[in-house]
Amino acid sequence: MSQSNPSPVKPDLGQYTRNLSFVAIGGEIGCLTVIIIIFALALGIWLDRVLDTKPLFTLFLVLGSAPLALALTVWVAMRSVKNMAKPSSATLGAQQTKEENHIE
Numbered sequence: 001m002s003q004s005n006p007s008p009v010k011p012d013l014g015q016y017t018r019n020l021s022f023v024a025i026g027g028e029i030g031c032l033t034v035i036i037i038i039f040a041l042a043l044g045i046w047l048d049r050v051l052d053t054k055p056l057f058t059l060f061l062v063l064g065s066a067p068l069a070l071a072l073t074v075w076v077a078m079r080s081v082k083n084m085a086k087p088s089s090a091t092l093g094a095q096q097t098k099e100e101n102h103i104e
Contacts, residue, residue: 032072036069041061044062
């Protein structure tokens with residue numbers, strides 16, 4: 001029995017870069033959400049201690065942080081997608097070189 005050796009497939013560097021960008025965006029959004037919730041929780045606990053209103057401010061701020069986190073998630077995602085859609089100067093230079101080589 002003979003086994004055929006398939007030729008190694010070269011990874012697509014552009015797709016790999018886009019995938020890493022998506023992972024970075026997800027990490028950024030996740031960290032932002034956690035920071036907002038922790039800040040709201042800490043501020044609520046502090047206000048409740050200072051004003052002696054045990055769960056009032058903590059509940060209000062933690063529940064209020066959810067819409068803020070959602071709005072910032074949408075804003076960060078839209079900004080990141082817009083930045084990814086812009087071609088970089090290196091990409092433009094490579095495309096122009098390919099077009100010049102094709103024409104000649």
